[in-house]
Amino acid sequence: MLIDLHNHTKIGSWDSKLNPDETIALSKERGLDGIVFTEHDSVFGYKKAKALSKKHGFLVFAGIEVNVEDGHVLVFGIDEYNDSFRKHKVLNEKIKKNNGAWIAQHPYRRWKPHPVVLQTSDWDNEAENIKALDRAKDVNLFEISYSMDVLNGRANIENNSFSMDLATELGMHYTASADTHEEKDVGKVATYFPKNISTYEELIEEIQLGHTWPVDLTNGSLTNYKDFCIIPSDDELSKIWSEIKITRDTIMKNKI
């Protein structure tokens, strides 16, 4: 199933031009099987998502995009918000209590140097990228994140590569989300779930397990990783997931 985990609407996000009905209609039209509404630091609401799901005959869930100290995370499994969640340790505790999940978002926004700082227009140069990656690897938020969006529909190829490199080095599972704010964003990327999902609990469980795969539905305009333009077989996915687990376990063991 193809699910876009990251959608903003003008009801809860000041920077979105879409209303929920439009987003759902476009998502259906563009071949998705479900979406999650994730407003900035506010609740979309389980109840509202359920009503929309019924109205459109489409999978609709509600999460939150929380702006924590070191970046943004998509949160699943919480239907409330308060400012203490901006501390990622508090948020993490709440997620554990609710048996939820989070996915780290666009690390380049916070951790890649801005061209003004570098006094250069070449802010994607390799040396600066390596330094930025080294800084990001030590950020506690990423160290404790189990999954990361390695494809963001509004990012360029270089920034998505930065997310991919960071996720790979830290042994995180890969996801993709379009981060929709306007019509053209809908359906550019999605996360593939091999399991047939019909409830929010099932979606969260698959995210917790890392049974996800990022798909570039633009067929390569958003990533250098051509494997993200296809959906691997179940066997190939199991192999990839066990390799990620080995990397993750090795990192964790070395930290103790």
Ligand SMILES: [Fe+2]
């Ligand atoms: Fe977002």
